[in-house]
Amino acid sequence: MSTVAPADLDSADRIDALVHAFYARVRPDPVLGPWFTEVDWPHHIPRIQAFWRGVLLGLPGYEGDPMTAHIGLHRRKPLDPAAFDRWVALWTDTVRAHHAGPKAEEAIARAGSIAGVMRHRVLSAAASAG
């Protein structure tokens, strides 16, 4: 009878589950899938979970540098604006499919701004890489 309102994205467990849901969409995606064929998932998933727990909840655990990681990725398999647009669209859809609330909106906004900086850095690093 009653509809259960979607929860906010406001706990480590919910972030961990969301990251799984997101990469379950990324892997078969025709645009993004090709970048992820050689990913070591048992290594990658915990890093991404820790990254988002840090971004959204301020929890420690991620000690990496996503900008450098994606510049390296770009050198192996060039990224393009369409890939960034698709990443942001899939992230937004996945968050909205599971969650609603201020932290969910923060996750969407932060992803959009990080993706914008990353796109700029990655594509201009490529231009100057020689």
Ligand code: HEM
């Ligand atoms: C064009 C869009 C993107 C593609 C194709 C992409 C793909 C990838 C791939 C293939 C890896 C490496 C996985 C591995 O082998 O360990 C990775 C790592 C990562 N990605 Fe992305 N990514 C994209 C955008 C983003 C954005 C916008 C964010 C954050 C908002 C993000 C966050 C991360 C993080 C935190 C890591 C882990 C880096 C580390 O190991 O420290 N990615 N990404």
